[in-house]
Amino acid sequence: MKIVVAYKWTRDPEEASARPDGTVDWSRAKPGLSTYDPVAIEVARQLAAETGAELIGVTVGDKGVGTPLACKAALGRGLDRVVTVEDGSLADAGRSELAAVLAEVIKHIGDVDLVVTGDSSMDVAAKMVPTVLAGELGWPAVAEVTSVTGKAGELRVGREIPGGAQVLEISGPAVLATSADAAAPRVPGMKDLLAAGKKPVEHLDLAALKVSPQNAVMTVTGRSLPERKVRKGQLIDTADPAQAADELLTALRQAGAL
Amino acid sequence: MSVNAWIIVGDQPTVGNLVTVARSLGGTVGAVVAGPRSVAEIVASSGVDKVVWCNAPDDVPAEANATALADAVAADPPRVVLAGRNPGERVLLGAAAARLKAAVLTGARSVAVEGDGVVVVNAVFGDIADETVAVSGPVALLLDGGSAPSGDGASVPIEEVSAPPLGVRVVETRTHGFDQVDLNAAHRVIGVGRGLKSKEDLALIEALAVAVGAEIACTRPVAEGLNWMGKDRYIGSSGARIAPQLYLAIGVSGQLQHMVGVTGAETIVAINSDPNAAVFKETDHGLVGDLYQLVPAITAALK
Numbered sequence: 178m179k180i181v182v183a184y185k186w187t188r189d190p191e192e193a194s195a196r197p198d199g200t201v202d203w204s205r206a207k208p209g210l211s212t213y214d215p216v217a218i219e220v221a222r223q224l225a226a227e228t229g230a231e232l233i234g235v236t237v238g239d240k241g242v243g244t245p246l247a248c249k250a251a252l253g254r255g256l257d258r259v260v261t262v263e264d265g266s267l268a269d270a271g272r273s274e275l276a277a278v279l280a281e282v283i284k285h286i287g288d289v290d291l292v293v294t295g296d297s298s299m300d301v302a303a304k305m306v307p308t309v310l311a312g313e314l315g316w317p318a319v320a321e322v323t324s325v326t327g328k329a330g331e332l333r334v335g336r337e338i339p340g341g342a343q344v345l346e347i348s349g350p351a352v353l354a355t356s357a358d359a360a361a362p363r364v365p366g367m368k369d370l371l372a373a374g375k376k377p378v379e380h381l382d383l384a385a386l387k388v389s390p391q392n393a394v395m396t397v398t399g400r401s402l403p404e405r406k407v408r409k410g411q412l413i414d415t416a417d418p419a420q421a422a423d424e425l426l427t428a429l430r431q432a433g434a435l
Numbered sequence: 436m437s438v439n440a441w442i443i444v445g446d447q448p449t450v451g452n453l454v455t456v457a458r459s460l461g462g463t464v465g466a467v468v469a470g471p472r473s474v475a476e477i478v479a480s481s482g483v484d485k486v487v488w489c490n491a492p493d494d495v496p497a498e499a500n501a502t503a504l505a506d507a508v509a510a511d512p513p514r515v516v517l518a519g520r521n522p523g524e525r526v527l528l529g530a531a532a533a534r535l536k537a538a539v540l541t542g543a544r545s546v547a548v549e550g551d552g553v554v555v556v557n558a559v560f561g562d563i564a565d566e567t568v569a570v571s572g573p574v575a576l577l578l579d580g581g582s583a584p585s586g587d588g589a590s591v592p593i594e595e596v597s598a599p600p601l602g603v604r605v606v607e608t609r610t611h612g613f614d615q616v617d618l619n620a621a622h623r624v625i626g627v628g629r630g631l632k633s634k635e636d637l638a639l640i641e642a643l644a645v646a647v648g649a650e651i652a653c654t655r656p657v658a659e660g661l662n663w664m665g666k667d668r669y670i671g672s673s674g675a676r677i678a679p680q681l682y683l684a685i686g687v688s689g690q691l692q693h694m695v696g697v698t699g700a701e702t703i704v705a706i707n708s709d710p711n712a713a714v715f716k717e718t719d720h721g722l723v724g725d726l727y728q729l730v731p732a733i734t735a736a737l738k
Binding site for chain 1: 566569604608610613721737
């Protein structure tokens with residue numbers, strides 16, 4: 178059995194800021210493994226440990242995603258090897274383009290039984306790359322996955338649905354997007370990180386993958402800051418809670434909020 | 436110019452906003468339903484021009500009909516495909532986008548037809564900036580679905596396609612026991628953060644919610660890590676986005692990914708013991724202090 182974890186090496190918008198012209202300043206944001214990807218790796222690692230599957234990390238993106246630092250950060254969490262596609266032309270790639278590249282990498286690896294991803298990427302957070310990837314592969318996708326057991330061809334998948342949970346049986350290959358709290362990721366120790374440096378890394382050339390082109394071209398024609406309401410920013414003295422409460426209610430009634 | 440649109444539906448007929456957006460594009464509006472027949476029947480009365488339903492066995496989840504749904508969409512290729520922000524709909528929209536080789540955008544604030552293209556104002560990176568994106572070719576949009584149609588509108592006929600399922604079967608379904616909520620319908624919302632020390636202390640918040648007439652919501656860790664509430668109650672860039680008259684943030688630090696969910700609120704009040712909490716930068720009325728004293732005081736003052 179082969180399990181692929183598709184992960185992202187990217188930056189956190191909490192560390193970015195928007196300039197007045199609507200462009201985004203990332204200069205203070207350090208790249209790292211996307212927040213929820215360690216959860217995906219942990220879910221996949223546990224399944225791999227039970228089934229003896231090979232666990233392969235895949236990432237595609239801009240310059241930097243294939244650096245030793247980035248690969249070790251992923252490998253240190255228990256992947257057996259990683260396959261990367263690092264290309265400057267992917268810096269501004271849309272969800273569909275990234276999914277199409279990932280699909281070609283998965284075909285290149287061959288005989289993949291399962292693709293596991295995180296809940297969402299920390300930068301774009303569209304939650305769409307796994308679903309377009311499944312569409313490209315012609316596989317089913319399931320999101321909000323909380324558990325995976327069984328083996329290839331006989332997977333039992335727990336997932337959350339609005340208002341509850343379900344158990345699914347999946348008889349073929351699939352793409353599973355884990356929920357943000359599907360597993361508690363392990364923090365890699367020094368031994369894991371040292372071992373990570375010795376694990377195989379394969380860098381694929383984007384042009385050689387022959388990714389079929391998209392039918393849509395996106396052109397950014399303008400950037401701006403979102404309109405935000407101007408907040409009053411009034412602080413109410415809380416030395417006497419009862420008085421503070423009265424003052425708050427008066428203000429809220431004046432604002433028509435009560 | 437006008438463009439045709441397909442609306443993608445899974446298990447829930449919450450398509451009101453999708454129909455409004457699709458109609459504004461001026462072309463024909465179809466809906467393809469991968470969920471139960473009952474959902475297709477409700478959608479047929481939502482104001483769309485046609486409905487296609489993917490007929491599959493009952494124990495097959497909507498997502499497993501993704502290929503049949505993509506086939507139906509590709510048979511009459513649209514310029515715009517729309518779906519609501521549920522996990523199932525995301526999967527179905529992805530299948531349609533892959534088939535059409537369409538662009539995918541998930542932060543649309545507005546969608547318009549201009550010349551030969553579709554122009555989308557799209558919020559990016561946790562909504563810190565907006566990009567105006569001109570799309571030539573097909574585009575798939577993930578939007579807030581809106582409410583379900585009342586069902587008393589005129590119905591269009593339902594065309595049926597058989598769906599060869601993708602090898603997925605539901606073997607067990609259970610409810611999580613949390614009350615479901617539509618935060619978008621609430622005029623007042625109280626958001627609870629990690630400043631609350633224990634789940635039992637939610638009683639304090641519930642008392643205030645009753646007094647003020649508010650729904651209770653929370654930050655992501657409260658629903659996801661602590662599991663004190665259902666996930667439909669967390670607010671933020673990946674959760675609910677609300678625009679109530681009043682948002683009361685209690686014990687909420689005010690991280691970007693939470694606050695983008697309440698930027699539309701008319702009035703924001705924050706209670707936090709940390710005077711430097713980021714939440715105070717985006718509040719109308721801030722109370723720096725102990726929520727265990729202030730919340731009961733406000734509840735009492737309302738009585």
